[in-house]
Amino acid sequence: MRYALISDIHANLPALEAVLAHIDGRPDVDATYHLGDLVGYAPWPDEVVSLLRERAIPGVAGNYDSTTATDYKHCGCKYEDARQEELSHLSYEWTRAHVSADTKRFLGSLPFRIDVRPLGGHVAGPRLILLHGNPVLNTVYWTEDRSDKFCLQMAESVSGKAGDLIAFGHTHKPWQREVEGIHFVNTGSVGRPKDGDPRAGYAVVTLADGSTAVEFARVAYDVERAMEGVRASELPDDFAEYLRTGGKLPESAGQEA
Ligand SMILES: [Fe+2]
16 A cells, blocks of 8 residues: 655645645555644645545644644744744734634544554554654654654554554654664655755655555645745745745744644
8 A cells, every 4th residue: 555645734725736736646646644734834724624625635633733723822833032933923823813613623623643554454564653743742843863762662652563654744854764663754744844945745655565665755836826825914924935945044934833
């Protein structure tokens, strides 16, 4: 079975449309899942949720989804200075004020984790475990520089075994690693990449009996349209510049979640 995994769309409709078209062009993909953070930072939260529902794409809740759904005090995002904190707050307040009641209910209904058995539940594995941030809490960043020990601790919390693949997003930077036969894949971000490449990112993982493959895809999309959408809204223009540069700004412009 081959799965397309799309994470951290962050209300960026042009990026989501481009990624779905790209996946449609790959008939070898059997199923698509999202890994959360559907809203925040861009002006199309309802449209992104509608498109995912229309396409019946299942997935898990990101921190932005669950905090928006529950009117939490902040979005669960990390920030490193006062300006980032201010931008993070502006995005969260805008999103909470603009999502429909229906979108909010949908965001609140998303599960924390999804376990998939590519070979069927009548056999023990391998498993594809889908998360947003990590298996314990969606506000902890599982970055590439985390130790093997940290990865194994995370795997232990979901009873991960050799051959399993644990997929997540949240940091907006794609990476993968194998530790003691367990595969760890950060899919990167569809709608707000942070690795300096403005193209939308997602991952394709293949799990077969005894073999696993991971590919990262990058898709050029209409960034100008996304930037115009940000500028035409009351969201800070900083977020448009962030999209253009893939998160590599001379000065910080809001941290992710
Ligand atoms: Fe995110």
